[in-house]
Amino acid sequence: MHSSTSFCQKRAGLTVEAFNAQTETSQPSSGRHLEEEVNLGLRLFGFTNFRTGQKDSIMRILKGLSTLVVLSTGAGKSLCYQLPAFLYAKHCGAVTLVISPLVSLMEDQITGLPAGVHGACLHSGMTQTQRDSVVSALKDGKVHFLLVSPEALVMSGTAHTSFPLPGHLPPIAFACIDEAHCLSEWSHNFRPSYLRLCKVLRSRYGVTCFLGLTATATRSTARDVAQHLGVGDDHAATVRGAAVPRNLVLSVSRDENKDEALINLLQGERFRACPSIIIYCSRREQTTRVATLIRTSMQTEADLGVPMPEPPTKKRRTSKTKTSAVTFDPAVWTAESYHAGLSAAKRKSVQKAFMAGRLRVVVATVAFGMGLDKPDVRAVIHYSMAKSFEAYVQEIGRAGRDGQTAHCHVFLDSEVG
Numbered sequence: 001m002h003s004s005t006s007f008c009q010k011r012a013g014l015t016v017e018a019f020n021a022q023t024e025t026s027q028p029s030s031g032r033h034l035e036e037e038v039n040l041g042l043r044l045f046g047f048t049n050f051r052t053g054q055k056d057s058i059m060r061i062l063k064g065l066s067t068l069v070v071l072s073t074g075a076g077k078s079l080c081y082q083l084p085a086f087l088y089a090k091h092c093g094a095v096t097l098v099i100s101p102l103v104s105l106m107e108d109q110i111t112g113l114p115a116g117v118h119g120a121c122l123h124s125g126m127t128q129t130q131r132d133s134v135v136s137a138l139k140d141g142k143v144h145f146l147l148v149s150p151e152a153l154v155m156s157g158t159a160h161t162s163f164p165l166p167g168h169l170p171p172i173a174f175a176c177i178d179e180a181h182c183l184s185e186w187s188h189n190f191r192p193s194y195l196r197l198c199k200v201l202r203s204r205y206g207v208t209c210f211l212g213l214t215a216t217a218t219r220s221t222a223r224d225v226a227q228h229l230g231v232g233d234d235h236a237a238t239v240r241g242a243a244v245p246r247n248l249v250l251s252v253s254r255d256e257n258k259d260e261a262l263i264n265l266l267q268g269e270r271f272r273a274c275p276s277i278i279i280y281c282s283r284r285e286q287t288t289r290v291a292t293l294i295r296t297s298m299q300t301e302a303d304l305g306v307p308m309p310e311p312p313t314k315k316r317r318t319s320k321t322k323t324s325a326v327t328f329d330p331a332v333w334t335a336e337s338y339h340a341g342l343s344a345a346k347r348k349s350v351q352k353a354f355m356a357g358r359l360r361v362v363v364a365t366v367a368f369g370m371g372l373d374k375p376d377v378r379a380v381i382h383y384s385m386a387k388s389f390e391a392y393v394q395e396i397g398r399a400g401r402d403g404q405t406a407h408c409h410v411f412l413d414s415e416v417g
């Protein structure tokens, strides 16, 4: 069980009183002051309200209490480390380590941060000059949080990595372990380097406060991960939201003719006005076939002049409200396939067109979507079933990240009893 050391007390040798003096508060009550700081921080990140679980986890981390956060994809887990990391850096000059398993997603985590919040990453895809510049910014206290792979951290101090040893780092506020389910041998994607991670962070870097983030931990995986984080059986240490975001409308069907059912679904009330749709298939050739099916069947309807309804939120254009902001024509069904067998250039152009709202439907294998942060994906359809419930939850989590209603449908495989 962790003792409740407050914000900055341990990390940089500051007391709560010193912290209050630094922030020129008129309120000596540390709890109240901390809460005000956290609320101000929320606005700095451009948000007006906390989402479920965010404030609880942020307050726990600022009190030095290790915490496991289990929130669905798109629920806003990044804020749970970014906001405390910012406050720790601002008030204590401490840095937060963020352990992230996918190098390709690290850059995304540090782009689009609000002015004044500084994230950086160290990974194998960087040149020596880039790494040197990050290490030097770290030493100068200019980095609020640093993203690093579990392998780089575990190998710190060896010739195989340039990750700095503790003497070359500012004090560490806390360590955030992203995709924390990888810590558990029970999880669907356990990574052996994760097992040594907490030990190295504790013994080599003196880390006492851990924040684990995951979207996909079952109860048994979560218990196992909590043990690794050192929170034992403390129930309050696990902050959990709904397994499936509440703004997602889920449905399922079993159909003799899936192609016909898909076209009917897309033309039906729920989906015909959706501007951005992902359709998951299990096989590459299926993605190409289904994308062609959509382009041909749906385009024929439009060509025949079958009137397509306007999306509910779109204002009718009159001469007075004439605007060039009409970005979406519900009669046009552009669809492209996406899978790992396509060239990198083709994949990039499909993703770019989808992100920009120029491409309405992406028919994809699971290769599409990892780290996709398009807030207004309005629908995810499983033409083929996901591999597991955890995978399903992760895949539908790509819809409705903006909190608005989004629609998800699964076509059951005929052999499922």
Ligand SMILES: Nc1ncnc2c1ncn2[C@@H]1O[C@H](COP(=O)(O)OP(=O)(O)OP(=O)(O)O)[C@@H](O)[C@H]1O
Residues within 6 Å of the ligand: 047, 048, 049, 050, 051, 054, 071, 072, 073, 074, 075, 076, 077, 078, 079, 215, 371, 373, 375, 401, 402
């Ligand atoms: N309090 C909030 N109010 C409004 N929007 C928010 C809030 N917190 C986060 N968001 C937005 O929600 C979206 C998802 O956030 P984030 O990327 O942190 O989710 P996540 O839980 O880390 O998802 P994933 O599991 O896919 O990594 C982002 O566009 C983010 O700007």
